[in-house]
Amino acid sequence: MSCRIPTHPRRTRWALFAAAAGTTLFAVLPIAPPWPVRLLYAPICHQKAERSLSLLGETMAVCSRCSGLYFGAAVAVLLAALMPRALWWPNRIWFFAALAPTAIDAVLPWLGLSQLSLVPRHFVAWPAGFAGGWFFALGVAALASTDVTFDRSVEVGDG
Amino acid sequence: MDKTPSMIKATVIGGLSAAVLSSIPVVSCLNGACCSLLIGGGFLAAFIYSREVEAAGGSFAVGNGAAVGLVTGGFYAVGMAVTSAITRMLIDVSPAEQFELFREQLEKSGNIPPDMLDTLDQISNFFVESGGGLLFIIGFGFALLMGAVFCTVGGLIGGAVFKKDPPTAAPAAPEAPQLGAE
Numbered sequence: 001m002s003c004r005i006p007t008h009p010r011r012t013r014w015a016l017f018a019a020a021a022g023t024t025l026f027a028v029l030p031i032a033p034p035w036p037v038r039l040l041y042a043p044i045c046h047q048k049a050e051r052s053l054s055l056l057g058e059t060m061a062v063c064s065r066c067s068g069l070y071f072g073a074a075v076a077v078l079l080a081a082l083m084p085r086a087l088w089w090p091n092r093i094w095f096f097a098a099l100a101p102t103a104i105d106a107v108l109p110w111l112g113l114s115q116l117s118l119v120p121r122h123f124v125a126w127p128a129g130f131a132g133g134w135f136f137a138l139g140v141a142a143l144a145s146t147d148v149t150f151d152r153s154v155e156v157g158d159g
Numbered sequence: 160m161d162k163t164p165s166m167i168k169a170t171v172i173g174g175l176s177a178a179v180l181s182s183i184p185v186v187s188c189l190n191g192a193c194c195s196l197l198i199g200g201g202f203l204a205a206f207i208y209s210r211e212v213e214a215a216g217g218s219f220a221v222g223n224g225a226a227v228g229l230v231t232g233g234f235y236a237v238g239m240a241v242t243s244a245i246t247r248m249l250i251d252v253s254p255a256e257q258f259e260l261f262r263e264q265l266e267k268s269g270n271i272p273p274d275m276l277d278t279l280d281q282i283s284n285f286f287v288e289s290g291g292g293l294l295f296i297i298g299f300g301f302a303l304l305m306g307a308v309f310c311t312v313g314g315l316i317g318g319a320v321f322k323k324d325p326p327t328a329a330p331a332a333p334e335a336p337q338l339g340a341e
């Protein structure tokens with residue numbers, strides 16, 4: 001299912017490329033970061049070294065789950081930017097289904113079960129990131145392809 | 160009669176629930192995953208507003224979701240200010256202790272140069288000496304910024320997920336040919 005975004009004018013394409021650049025930068029910045037980047041990510045991630053992946057000999061500035069969310073979102077928005085004609089509106093069930101793996105992984109320790117190790121935890125977060133990124137891209141495309149003003153009025157009855 | 164469903168109810172529920180959950184010690188850990196409580200607050204507000212609009216027989220666009228998310232961010236900041244004031248009254252944690260926790264977290268994450276830590280200590284001392292008021296204002300501004308960014312993203316995603324197209328108008332019946340017209 002379901003409907004495609006009807007038109008892809010230039011403005012939509014540029015908006016998608018801007019969104020893709022932003023999300024890719026957001027995902028790549030935590031790899032081997034200087035300390036100001038660590039400071040930047042501090043409010044949005046616990047940054048525990050024992051729960052973060054190491055790349056290029058450095059501990060990432062975000063935990064393995066966050067990095068999985070960011071990479072999944074970046075890939076989704078990049079795909080949307082590169083193939084705007086393939087953008088389609090999936091059923092919302094898929095959105096919630098994609099959140100399930102990482103939600104289950106997050107709940108495991110509260111049930112007294114052991115959590116996944118770093119690398120599986122990273123990849124388990126990809127579907128949630130991808131789904132969020134895909135719907136974010138759809139939102140950006142829809143906003144860019146329509147007029148900025150939107151009608152909030154709703155007609156009720158015939159009065 | 161035109162009736163616009165108010166977005167106040169949806170945004171208040173979304174913003175305050177994100178603020179309250181962010182203030183509960185164990186639950187607030189969820190914010191450690193890309194501010195998921197803030198994104199969730201904007202998403203929840205978009206969901207509630209989409210239901211209200213649907214009940215009123217209107218359409219819900221992605222832009223509505225983003226706007227609802229942005230307003231939700233404002234209510235989140237207000238909610239955080241209130242809950243942090245209440246928390247400060249109930250649990251007497253001084254600003255100095257809060258800074259100490261933040262410093263420890265940064266030190267553990269590694270790669271912070273010692274001179275940077277010294278600078279942080281100086282900033283911490285300045286805030287502690289200037290009293291809690293300045294810290295409260297900065298905290299409110301920071302919550303407003305975070306809410307504006309992440310709740311809007313949540314609202315935008317919610318707008319895309321719960322989008323409802325306007326009902327398509329029935330095609331107009333072709334006009335009957337007028338007899339005798341020249």
